[in-house]
Amino acid sequence: MLLDTTLSFIGCGVMAEAMIKGILNQKLIEPERITASEPRQERAQEVHGRYAIRTTRDNKVAVRDAKIIVLSVKPQTLPKILPEIRADVSADALVISIVAGMRISVIQRGLGVEAIVRSMPNTPGQIGRGMTVWTATEAVNEAMRRQAQAILGALGKELYVTEENYLDMATALSGTGPAYVFLFMEALIDAGVHMGFSRHVAEELVYQTIEGSVVMARDTGLHPTALRNQVTSPGGTSAEALYQLEKGGLRTVISKAVWAAYQRSKALGEMAEK
Secondary structure, eight states: OOTOOOEEEOOOHHHHHHHHHHHHHSSSSSSSGEEEOOHHHHHHHHHHHHHHHEEEEEHHHTTTOOSEEEOSTTTHHHHHHHHHGGGGGGOEEEEEEETTTTTTTHHOOOOOHHHHHHHEEEGGGGGTOEEEEEEEOOTSSSHHHHHHHHHHHHHHHHHHHHHHHHHHIIIIIIHHHHHHHHHHHHHHHHHHHTTTHHHHHHHHHHHHHHHHHHHHHHHHHOOHHHHHHHHHOOTSHHHHHHHHHHHEEEEEEEEHHHHHHHHHHHHHHHHHHO
């Protein structure tokens, strides 16, 4: 599926490195068939030393002769890079974007290619436990879809959607989601320390509680409401705590946060199209 192809990354940040690591761990491509462009010499040397892939500081060199190109730069940087590499991108290349908010039309117009996959991974992909939502243009044939699925699957689970507008939604929910979870974890740990636990003990309690709760929800198949009711006795500690959370508008705040992230993702795409 991928052994005979050549893969290039434009940008070699955290998510690109996670993809490279996953791809190599699963032996999908030999390291010498992977090229990554990185403007910082120290970072390029670091990635080369860690994975034995080819690195360059020249984006044009990176995409030359590449059959699959992964765009993994910041949203503000992509509009500058597309015209730079356009002449060196093969017309029949498969382009995979993990750039937040960047619409397929922008990439098509910037590179002049038709086979494009737009995806939204999240940071747990760094340990192979991520969630990636992706969609593809009609020009992405079945063989290309399998290649994209394998590459994105190197980060963890992947989910194909038929409409591009779901990508902005996924950006707000699963793409940004780890930030919400980490903030909640931080708040719980601080509350534990405030009560008198050492930070180390509070962290251990919170990490295991959240991990166990996620596994329980997934394994039982019960709705979160049913699981919450199981631990909420009338007049008990959980009931009192949940009352305060609801009184403080926790659901509303979370909903507003996700909606704000969704609007921001759409705005990034709109700015790039101007």
